[in-house]
Amino acid sequence: MIFETSFHKLQLKFLKLNLFSSELTLAVRSVDLLSQKSDRNKKEHHTDQYHSDQLVVRRGQTFQIELDLSRTFNPNTDKLHLELKTGPLPQVSKRTHIIIPLVDELEDERWEAKIVEQNVNRVKLSVNSPITAVIGKYKLTVTTQCLKTSETTTHDSDKDIYMLFNPWCEDDTVYMEGEKELKEYVLNDTGRIYYGTEKQIGARTWNFGQFDEGILEACLFVLDNSEVPPSGRGDPVNVVRVISAMINSPDDRGVLEGNWSGNYAGGTSPTAWSGSVEILRQYHKEGGTPVKYGQCWVFSGVTTTVLRCLGIPTRSVTNFQSAHDTDVSLTTDVYFDEIMEPIHHLNSDSIWNFHVWNDCWMARPDLPPGMGGWQAVDSTPQETSHGTFRCGPASLAAIRSGQVYLKFDTPFVFAEVNSDKIYWQRNLDSTFSQIHSEKKAVGHCISTKAVGSDERVDITHLYKYPEDSEEERIAVETACRYGSKPDVYSSPIAEDVRVEVMMEGEGPRMGGDAQLKIVVKNTSSQPRRTTLHSQVAVMYYTGVLKDTVKKDTLNVELKPQEVYDESFFCHEIKI
Template identity: 70%
Template sequence: TIESEGTILEKNREIHTLLEVRSIDLLKSTKEQNRLEHHTDRYHSEHLIIRRGQTFQMLIELSRAFNSKTDKLKLDLKLGNLPDVSKGTHVIVPLVEDLQDDCWEAKVVEQKGNKIKLSVNSPPTAAIGKYKFCVATSSPTGEAMSPYSPDNDIYMLFNPWCEDDSVYMDNEEERKEYVLNDMGLIYYGTDSQIGDRPWNFGQFDKGILPACLFLLERSGAPASGCGDPINVVRLLSAMINSPDDSGVLVGNWSGKYDDGTAPTFWSGSSDILRQYYENGGTPVRYGQCWVFSGVTTSVMRCLGIPTRSVTNFESAHDTDVSLTTDVYLDENYEPIEEYNQDSVWNFHVWNDCWMARPDLPAGMGGWQVVDATPQETSQGVFRCGPASVAAVRNGQVYLKHDTPFVFAEVNSDKVYWQRTADGTFTPVHIKKNAIGHCISTKAVGSDEREDITHLYKHAEDSEEERIAVETACQYGSKAGLYNISSANDVTIQITMDEEEPQLGADAKLLITVKNTSSELRTFSIHGQATVMYYTGVYKATVKKDQVPVELQPNEGERTQAIISLLIHIGLLLPINFEISLTSLVVNVCLFTSQPEGDAVVGKEMKATVVFRNPLKITLKNVKFRFEGLGLQSVREVSYG
């Protein structure tokens, strides 16, 4: 009897001994269950990286066996500088007997001696970011031990694999492309000469995830707002450029880059994001639209938002919210440069991000335009989007965010205004098919170019497309434009006599005019050839001409114009020619031979790189920049 009472006392003593956490294993290595199931095994990080709305496991070693009837254990997660339970940034996770969906909860799924295995669930609306984590225990009487904090943070990302996450994408091949693919192509040039630029997105590289979350912290937005992808992409659209918030990249279209890196030198995002993060938020010099887009793709994919880079050719920049691209002419049909603020870029690159839009009418979800290139301010900040592609297609420019600006980029009419005797302007010509051609992105699962123009606009000059344009313009600053009807019975067409010319050669243009009326028409053709940056910004006029024409009823006439294309090599890369409505770019080709020997991870490999100069002039001050997945750093070679 004495022995049995002693045993009972010993057991009671054990029950009332406070439960202590000795160690926590977050099962965070790239080969373990958490990383594999959450599709985060490719991140180069020592932290646990998980996606919201999905369970993850952890092992906890305790000071004694866990008794579910008497012991209490809870997880504690804190996000941001001012964690708050009411705002969802201070999360207390209780133990439950059965896991339910859509909430924070944990369940003991395995117990061996003094070790337990927990399955932890998070809601599909949880804020993303870096959570500080600890485990707290207490006795039935409420006496608590000091919380145990492992030397590790938990990174929470968006989850395109979770049906209840607003970034859910139901096609596995598209998820692989738009979330997991860390290499891609960005398109440039003109709609008649489309080139592609390989880009290393590098979203899984070491230090890139902390750099991306650093951007959200630098934005100053509360952590509680980081569960909404609409809010997150809008914040990041602002933070990837630098004019008003010391964001990642400084834009530069001047052609002078001596105090930084020329935009054309970048071939990936990792080096840019790493520089910004390691220098404490000092903007990196310099970027142009494809660089802004490449970095945006990297950041969004890193955080789990399906994203792609998109190139629009003949892309308009509307400066006065007219939703038209306006060209102002004087009484003699000469351009009035100080009035011509709108421009047409040979190409412009932005991003599509995939998400639901519960803040908009049904059908507006899916791809959303996000543009980090600083062009115009939105609510006082240089940013753009997210604008629903479906809304853009239908001219529903009254839907947020920045839909009017995007609509003008892809489907505005080009309107020519002439100054009258009283100083006012009247429209003299509307060109309908001038803006938004060959909208392009890399195809899913291949290096082919996919034309997605049909997603952004109905077929040109179709009834649906005209309704979209006129609907949009009702909300612009020139709302009455399409109430004016004017007949134009003289048509003009400009075509290239042969294939696209190269620098140093002549451009031969065929100009065809036709009088479709039953009366004599006397008029003049005013033409000029100008040098412009690819953004459509005027640089210089190289030729100007005026040809008087007299056409009999229903008569046509054809004439030829020849323009010599000569330009200083120092202006070659950032500048293109615009001849009437045709622009030219120079394509340079880089060829790499097969590697010499086998390519083995961790071992040196030799490869021969051959560069061919396609121009008829000598290139000077040549530099080669090498970047690729797995290379330790970007390498630059000065060739001379």
């Protein structure tokens, strides 16, 4: 009986010890990232349109979370900190494993948290992030410690935190001034993409859908599917460059497979797409299998979706008469043999009726001052950049002034909008001589959707100075000095016989006739004799030759200042 009583006393003492220990232990019962009170996160961070059951916030700005604790938090005896992890191998040194301390007062430019409200066991935290934070999906862990017992507990949140770029924050490199501009280039989920020719500009409505359900996850999946580690996602230049590569598929199993063949069996015709949502969802659902098929406007539309979704102001841009420079000459070159027959294997440069790419907005601290603002980005696979099919971001300010030595891929974009078309003839000794140049052949009516309306706005002036202006000629000659033919303008061509081809009306329509006029003018004070080689061909919008319609050679004798013209019809032009 004495033994039994002693046993009960021991048992009671042990029970009291356990109760005392449990009272000291501080544990997190739950983490609330999406309470009604925390709806202010969405409004303050401009993320209320995202259809996501996770917390979506923007870097460089405080956000709130709530903790339900096992007892009242005592700052004198308890410690608490948060941990955020992103990527497959989070590391503190790579800024992908973040330890967020609890502080008395929040300061800018650092990860930290402060208790702003406490109600018994309920604690509300205000969390601060730096403007250099890596964007992406973070796993949240809350760690508590009781100083009396040194006991530590951890709690993993069942919700994730999505961190995005912050164009509303003045210290973020993607900061954009103006609510109308931010509403258009970040928050607008529909837009217009232009196509056709400079005289027949068409527009298609595109559903960017960056806030649709599953699209944020799909966009981050695109980043995860690249070879660039999460540690590089704090710099928008890196992110844009990655997205430019990942929207096409030739070398990295990106989102879209390009197809210009006219045969779209096994996939969807590029003209059938009207938005990005279905494309990105399919790519995500199928684990990174490229979606079939895309052409330039589709690549651009998807790029706009992804970059706007991640918080980078972006727009789709169309360039009419867009050059494709294949040899970094900064000119569009056409080669003929001794008898003026085209040398097809040398004529790899082309001029597309139109080409669609993107502008995105950011500061460029990696470039000289003045190079920030709009940057050209092209996801259509044309030429490789550092071994990968991608293009940009290239500063429009650098393109305009011909400073093509500034990264990234500025020479290629410059040639698209402002290269001269140079005609070369092979000599008997196999060298080539310039026989003609066109200074206004490319880069017309560069177009994008206007802010706040569906009107088209011409932004050619952002890419180049006015044609024939001294500034424009200086830009062209400056750029060409850094190309593969630096001597193109060392000996100017004396062109006193000028040729111009004009088309009556707006231009040819499908299955219709085209009336062309060739005007030859002798601008000299002496008579001139010249041979006019004319060739009319039908091309795809990419500048690829489909068929020759008419070919002719005509000897022309011109008196001083005489103008000669010849008109002719081409019947049933098939475009």
